Amino acid sequence: MKQKRIISVALAGAMLLPTLATLTACGGEEVITLRVYNWEEYIDEGGEGTFIFDELHELDEEGKPVKDEQGNHIHIESNIVDDDYKAWYREAMGEDLFEEFEEGPRVLDDFCAWYERKYGQKIRVEYSTFGTNEDMYNEIVLGNEYDLLCPSDYMIMKLAAEGRLEKYDESFFDESLEENYYVRNVSPFIAEKFATNAGLEIRKDPDGEDIYWRDYAAGYMWGTTGFVYNPAALAAAGIPEEALQELGWDVFTDGRFKGKITAKDNVRDTYFAALGVAYQDELMELDRSADDYIPRLTAIFNATDNDTIGEVEPTLMAIKDNIYSFETDTGKSDMVNGKIWLNYAWSGDAVYALDLAESGKSEDGEDEATAYLNYFVPEAGSNLFFDGWVMPKGANKQAAEAFVNFMSMPQNAMRNSYYIGYTSVIAGEIPEEDDADPAMLTYADYLYGEEEDEGEFYDLSYFFGAEDGTYGIFADEEQCTKRQLFAQFPTPEVIARSAVMDYYDEEASVRINELWSRVKAESLELWTIVVIVVAVAAIVGGVLLLKFGNKIDFFRSKPKKGYKKVKEERA
Amino acid sequence: MKIPRFSRKTLCIPYAVFLLFFVIVPMCVILFYAFTDRQMHFSFSNFLRFFSDPTKLSTIVYSIVIALITTVVCLLIAYPVALILARSKLKKKFVILMLFVLPMWINFVLRVNAIREFFNLLSQAEALAWLESANIFKTIVGMVYDFLPFMVLPLYTTMLKIDDSLYEASADLGGNVFTTFFRITLPLSMPGIMSGVTMVFLPSMTNYVVSDMLGNAKVTIIGKFIYEYFGSDWHMGSMVALVLLIVVFASTLLSGGFKSEENVRGTNI
Numbered sequence: 001m002k003q004k005r006i007i008s009v010a011l012a013g014a015m016l017l018p019t020l021a022t023l024t025a026c027g028g029e030e031v032i033t034l035r036v037y038n039w040e041e042y043i044d045e046g047g048e049g050t051f052i053f054d055e056l057h058e059l060d061e062e063g064k065p066v067k068d069e070q071g072n073h074i075h076i077e078s079n080i081v082d083d084d085y086k087a088w089y090r091e092a093m094g095e096d097l098f099e100e101f102e103e104g105p106r107v108l109d110d111f112c113a114w115y116e117r118k119y120g121q122k123i124r125v126e127y128s129t130f131g132t133n134e135d136m137y138n139e140i141v142l143g144n145e146y147d148l149l150c151p152s153d154y155m156i157m158k159l160a161a162e163g164r165l166e167k168y169d170e171s172f173f174d175e176s177l178e179e180n181y182y183v184r185n186v187s188p189f190i191a192e193k194f195a196t197n198a199g200l201e202i203r204k205d206p207d208g209e210d211i212y213w214r215d216y217a218a219g220y221m222w223g224t225t226g227f228v229y230n231p232a233a234l235a236a237a238g239i240p241e242e243a244l245q246e247l248g249w250d251v252f253t254d255g256r257f258k259g260k261i262t263a264k265d266n267v268r269d270t271y272f273a274a275l276g277v278a279y280q281d282e283l284m285e286l287d288r289s290a291d292d293y294i295p296r297l298t299a300i301f302n303a304t305d306n307d308t309i310g311e312v313e314p315t316l317m318a319i320k321d322n323i324y325s326f327e328t329d330t331g332k333s334d335m336v337n338g339k340i341w342l343n344y345a346w347s348g349d350a351v352y353a354l355d356l357a358e359s360g361k362s363e364d365g366e367d368e369a370t371a372y373l374n375y376f377v378p379e380a381g382s383n384l385f386f387d388g389w390v391m392p393k394g395a396n397k398q399a400a401e402a403f404v405n406f407m408s409m410p411q412n413a414m415r416n417s418y419y420i421g422y423t424s425v426i427a428g429e430i431p432e433e434d435d436a437d438p439a440m441l442t443y444a445d446y447l448y449g450e451e452e453d454e455g456e457f458y459d460l461s462y463f464f465g466a467e468d469g470t471y472g473i474f475a476d477e478e479q480c481t482k483r484q485l486f487a488q489f490p491t492p493e494v495i496a497r498s499a500v501m502d503y504y505d506e507e508a509s510v511r512i513n514e515l516w517s518r519v520k521a522e523s524l525e526l527w528t529i530v531v532i533v534v535a536v537a538a539i540v541g542g543v544l545l546l547k548f549g550n551k552i553d554f555f556r557s558k559p560k561k562g563y564k565k566v567k568e569e570r571a
Numbered sequence: 572m573k574i575p576r577f578s579r580k581t582l583c584i585p586y587a588v589f590l591l592f593f594v595i596v597p598m599c600v601i602l603f604y605a606f607t608d609r610q611m612h613f614s615f616s617n618f619l620r621f622f623s624d625p626t627k628l629s630t631i632v633y634s635i636v637i638a639l640i641t642t643v644v645c646l647l648i649a650y651p652v653a654l655i656l657a658r659s660k661l662k663k664k665f666v667i668l669m670l671f672v673l674p675m676w677i678n679f680v681l682r683v684n685a686i687r688e689f690f691n692l693l694s695q696a697e698a699l700a701w702l703e704s705a706n707i708f709k710t711i712v713g714m715v716y717d718f719l720p721f722m723v724l725p726l727y728t729t730m731l732k733i734d735d736s737l738y739e740a741s742a743d744l745g746g747n748v749f750t751t752f753f754r755i756t757l758p759l760s761m762p763g764i765m766s767g768v769t770m771v772f773l774p775s776m777t778n779y780v781v782s783d784m785l786g787n788a789k790v791t792i793i794g795k796f797i798y799e800y801f802g803s804d805w806h807m808g809s810m811v812a813l814v815l816l817i818v819v820f821a822s823t824l825l826s827g828g829f830k831s832e833e834n835v836r837g838t839n840i
Contacts (some may be wrong), residue, residue, distance in 0.1 A: 025712065259703055265783070514624070520788075523629055529628065532636055536639070544825075
């Protein structure tokens with residue numbers, strides 16, 4: 001008996017060992033934990049394919065590192081990850097991490113090192129990911145605790161309206177402090193959107209105060225939605241590229257694209273698109289120079305009243321009928337392998353698909369015969385989205401704000417943006433004199449720039465909060481109008497006709513969900529249901545018949561009279 | 572100190588704990604959510620909404636139909652195979668059996684993806700271009716592919732147990748192939764059919780990964796419905812889950828899953 005107890009104690013001890021191991025790893029010192037909850041694949045994860053690695057190694061056409069005869073990577077010099085960049089890294093993260101610098105360090109490891117050097121406090125990042133805003137919201141409602149989340153615009157608003165968020169500290173916005181990298185580097189364009197909610201109706205938090213994103217969120221990435229398309233496939237079908245721009249949202253219902261276009265498998269994006277289809281004419285007729293243009297545009301794209309739903313429902317049905325699939329992430333590969341011609345996509349995903357097609361490879365690295373892909377945003381208006389860092393109630397504000405500031409250093413913003421394909425909200429410090437460029441302009445130039453005499457001037461002044469013509473890069477004409485540059489850094493015209501999503505209040509949410517289930521489900525006619533129910537009943541009857549086969553047996557002759565009696569007597 | 576006596580019952584404790592936390596408690600939570608509204612007040616509104624909404628009813632019916640077709644196709648494929656395997660004198664028949672079971676050892680999502688790519692490949696041929704939009708067909712093929720082993724195995728094991736002397740007796744008494752099948756093979760393999768049907772029918776009502784990936788998310792079965800409701804409205808989602816639970820319970824009851832003693836042994840004749 002005693003032995004048994006010893007064994008069980010030993011077993012229990014063995015189970016506890018891992019916990020002890022984590023404790024000892026702290027070396028006795030106090031380690032704070034920062035719990036970050038971010039989108040999947042939404043941060044630089046280190047290694048091959050990262051900004052630093054790719055810049056410092058010779059790559060082949062597919063973007064894979066070239067190896068020399070001894071099997072070693074070939075190191076090269078870079079114009080952007082230059083001595084200044086290296087010096088910054090060495091200074092910020094310390095010698096230990098700098099030794100592995102060329103292999104592409106993980107940005108999260110860097111943060112821990114930087115934080116310890118700067119604040120003299122060990123920190124550990126507990127990093128987890130979610131797939132949709134709604135999944136994240138459920139986790140929060142269930143009471144899971146985090147210090148930092150990265151929801152999209154409408155979800156930030158919803159969380160704030162429900163009083164689930166901490167405000168950023170006033171000191172976070174003090175530009176005179178050196179460690180406030182976010183306010184010092186954020187694009188004035190984004191800052192303005194965050195201060196005004198980009199034309200959305202102003203909501204109230206539970207204390208009755210107006211909610212502005214600026215108070216609750218620091219931007220991370222942003223972009224537009226539009227269509228990735230395959231010009232070669234369209235040309236083969238006799239549809240010129242220009243026709244797309246004329247059709248705008250109507251590509252969703254145009255019979256020529258039947259089975260060749262995809263929509264998103266979530267109600268938010270597809271409902272938005274359906275509004276675009278249903279109200280395209282109205283959207284085109286809006287006076288774009290009017291002061292209330294953006295609010296009116298935003299109102300149309302966020303309408304959830306019964307009349308609107310009634311009008312959008314047939315549109316959604318028509319979309320469902322016309323599209324190839326509702327997808328969440330198969331659209332990119334289907335575009336690349338040529339199965340579909342058009343894919344409704346977020347700009348970051350579009351950049352990814354365009355890059356992939358260009359490399360001539362599918363997602364799993366197989367050779368694919370693919371044409372170049374392009375990107376366009378409907379003329380009638382589209383969606384402008386932001387993902388921002390917010391702190392749920394009870395978060396460790398100091399560490400969370402430090403994390404945001406660290407990610408907002410232009411050098412880190414480049415790394416994240418390069419890795420995930422989305423556009424960072426960071427612009428870099430705007431220099432006093434005009435001859436120097438803000439960091440992210442240098443980055444855009446490095447990605448897409450051409451010699452002055454070879455390209456067109458692509459004006460990005462709006463992003464840097466300067467007058468037109470101040471900041472821009474010279475780029476290939478196609479890059480300026482329909483390729484990666486256009487997707488990643490939209491033109492001011494695209495921005496000017498883009499609406500931000502609002503969140504649905506409870507009643508609207510119920511209505512929209514019912515609508516979505518009607519769209520997704522197969523609506524059977526009453527008579528079909530009756531026929532099927534009868535058929536099922538028949539099967540049930542059949543099964544019952546078989547079960548009570550002793551009583552009703554088609555294959556056995558009936559027992560002779562008296563058999564039953566004899567059996568009973570025996571029993 | 573009194574040491575608690577160790578008995579055979581003690582071995583049940585882990586399972587009882589498991590049962591409590593992973594079956595009973597979640598069930599109660601579902602029940603709670605299904606009959607409350609957003610303010611957490613008791614309410615029948617989800618119940619009424621469910622049964623007054625043609626969309627949800629037709630989705631349930633639709634799922635049942637898809638599951639039924641899947642089950643029937645599985646049965647039609649698996650029955651002859653199991654029969655031949657069980658009756659054959661082949662020395663290496665386990666190899667053939669293995670071929671049916673082997674796919675189960677490979678990750679499910681991987682397999683569905685593979686089948687998706689396979690269809691993509693096929694649909695590139697002009698004669699098979701219709702496959703592109705044959706969402707229901709592809710979904711059912713995917714389900715059948717996925718659940719076939721669950722049908723083959725129980726059928727095979729019950730058929731193995733059928734005594735050869737019964738067939739000899741049937742032949743002796745002048746029974747032809749037809750009679751032998753309907754009076755010996757079929758009734759004696761009934762338990763296998765029942766457990767196979769249950770194991771295929773129930774999951775194919777809810778397995779929305781297959782319908783999403785092969786049906787291009789245009790085929791919506793009840794499992795997907797539940798998933799989508801849990802994105803925004805847990806109460807309605809719970810109600811749908813509850814209704815599904817009842818359908819499942821009823822069909823299990825029907826196929827005799829709860830009093831399987833005599834069935835499993837295959838001795839009910």
